[in-house]
Amino acid sequence: xxxxxxxxxxxxxxxxxxxxxxxxxxxxxxxxxxxxxxxxxxxxxxxxxxxxxxxxxxxxxxxxxxxxxxxxxxxxxxxxxxxxxxxxxxxxxxxxxxxxxxxxxxxxxxxxxxxxxxxxxxxxxxxxxxxxxxxxxxxxxxxxxxxxxxxxxxxxxxxxxxxxxxxxxxxxxxxxxxxxxxxxxxxxxxxxxxxxxxxxxxxxxxxxxxxxxxxxxxxxxxxxxx
Amino acid sequence: xxxxxxxxxxxxxxxxxxxxxxxxxxxxxxxxxxxxxxxxxxxxxxxxxxxxxxxxxxxxxxxxxxxxxxxxxxxxxxxxxxxxxxxxxxxxxxxxxxxxxxxxxxxxxxxxxxxxxxxxxxxxxxxxxxxxxxxxxxxxxxxxxxxxxxxxxxxxxxxxxxxxxxxxxxxxxxxxxxxxxxxxxxxxxxxxxxxxxxxxxxxxxxxxxxxxxxxxxxxxxxxxxxxxxxxxxxxxxxxxxxxxxxxxxxxxxxxxxxxxxxxxxxxxxxxxxxxxxxxxxxxxxxxx
Numbered sequence: 111x112x113x114x115x116x117x118x119x120x121x122x123x124x125x126x127x128x129x130x131x132x133x134x135x136x137x138x139x140x141x142x143x144x145x146x147x148x149x150x151x152x153x154x155x156x157x158x159x160x161x162x163x164x165x166x167x168x169x170x171x172x173x174x175x176x177x178x179x180x181x182x183x184x185x186x187x188x189x190x191x192x193x194x195x196x197x198x199x200x201x202x203x204x205x206x207x208x209x210x211x212x213x214x215x216x217x218x219x220x221x222x223x224x225x226x227x228x229x230x231x232x233x234x235x236x237x238x239x240x241x242x243x244x245x246x247x248x249x250x251x252x253x254x255x256x257x258x259x260x261x262x263x264x265x266x267x268x269x270x271x272x273x274x275x276x277x278x279x280x281x282x283x284x285x286x287x288x289x290x291x292x293x294x295x296x297x298x299x300x301x302x303x304x305x306x307x308x309x310x311x312x313x314x315x316x317x318x319x320x321x322x323x324x325x326x327x328x329x330x331x332x333x334x335x336x
Numbered sequence: 337x338x339x340x341x342x343x344x345x346x347x348x349x350x351x352x353x354x355x356x357x358x359x360x361x362x363x364x365x366x367x368x369x370x371x372x373x374x375x376x377x378x379x380x381x382x383x384x385x386x387x388x389x390x391x392x393x394x395x396x397x398x399x400x401x402x403x404x405x406x407x408x409x410x411x412x413x414x415x416x417x418x419x420x421x422x423x424x425x426x427x428x429x430x431x432x433x434x435x436x437x438x439x440x441x442x443x444x445x446x447x448x449x450x451x452x453x454x455x456x457x458x459x460x461x462x463x464x465x466x467x468x469x470x471x472x473x474x475x476x477x478x479x480x481x482x483x484x485x486x487x488x489x490x491x492x493x494x495x496x497x498x499x500x501x502x503x504x505x506x507x508x509x510x511x512x513x514x515x516x517x518x519x520x521x522x523x524x525x526x527x528x529x530x531x532x533x534x535x536x537x538x539x540x541x542x543x544x545x546x547x548x549x550x551x552x553x554x555x556x557x558x559x560x561x562x563x564x565x566x567x568x569x570x571x572x573x574x575x576x577x578x579x580x581x582x583x584x585x586x587x588x589x590x591x592x593x594x595x596x597x598x599x600x601x602x603x604x605x606x607x608x609x610x611x612x613x614x615x616x617x618x619x620x621x622x623x624x
Contacts, residue, residue: 159536182541189538199533216539260537 111137111268111299112158117167119153119323127153129323130167135301137267140294142310143303144334145320151303154320155272158301159191160184172267189217192261192298196273198253200245200260206232207241210260217264231259235289251282258289262298269293271302275309283309310334341550344523351519352555358515359559359609360566362508363602367567369501370598371588376494378588389456389468389482395423397452397476405476406454412470414463419455426450430584451478509609516555516613517620520548524621531622545618549611556610560603567602 112135119128128150135141143151156162157169160176169176172190179187200209210231214224232238235255245253254274261269271290275283287302287309294300304310310317310333317332318325345352391409393402402420410418421429427450458467464482471480524531534544568590575587588595 185535185538185540185543187538188536193536199529199536201530201533212533213537216534216537216543 113170149320192266196276231263356558360562363563417457520617552610552614556606560606
């Protein structure tokens, strides 16, 4: 499903964000990417949805070599991937419902299908009754749940999360992670870059650790640090 | 999608307004030069239909003097036909030509402001310059006008007007494209975050840029409406003034087909200017 072969990424000619990373993630896996800030976790995530392309090596996602993917193929590729960020990236002038339906509108889904799937997704994250609320009327945890609903509304093959709980308290974080786990139960491959030590330790999923752009650990049922 | 376009236009009211105004100005120049050349063409046609030399005589000359001059002209070599037109006859002719505007001429009833003239036909076109020279040497003749000269002059004026307005149009047109491009850039900047998220969730480039192209087209159309309105206003005003002061000057009415076509061309040009401006901006500022 996701395959990194000796991948390097150099920014501005000198800053090495990734250095010879090889990694394989199967369909249906739940993977934590851990490591200090600047270790390359975000770059790893960005490469999976082709926000970044490798300076060296190859990245295969959903059976495609991303370096060879044409520009106009990228939107269709991204429709199969949901992404969640630390800062939620919701549109301030759209309410909860519109923020989620937006992801389907850009793909030209029918109004009826949109209504069905948006209410399903909002229901999944437990915010159907808050659908009229605008982002500034929602708590951080609620905003992130809307973002997750937006990521899941298209039933993506892959769900990526870059520090999804970086701005949230531990209890809310736990709720967010249980949503990610739920998505994983439905068969979505989940990759989460995180600093949430306790949660990683509790959930005992596969853990890959990066240090200065190098993959230093890849452990089934791992802990945050060894 | 349309509502998005209008919201964005409204958000950048000032720059939208300025872009339309600049486009309007460019199209105003286009329209005006159109109108002027249409009129020059019309005048040219009118002049061409008169295959004769007109010699205007001194208004103060006595009838005897005029009669002597006419005889003299008749005897000139190369002259085939001479027709004398008295002051009064000239006025009658004028009135006849502008029946519908007779009221304008009523005040001239008493004393014709027009000079008496002779219309001279030559035995051949090559005789024209010779006859013209001979006519000029006659005392009571003040001015000699013949078709060739008129048409030459009109052609010269027409060319000058066309070059001048083409140059002006080009400059203002480029400015209009740039101003629209800038307006679209502002719109793109205002929606950077939204564009980023759209791309993130898999919106195609076409889907993302369509509202901006629409916005440009709309600005261009608005500009062409402004320019056309302004050109029509000025034209009507000038035409009115001309009809008042130089009533015998032929003016093409706004309802003529060529002018109707011009409006279509103006609108099309507006769309092209708008599209060019926004495409320019979208290409530069909307890269993934």
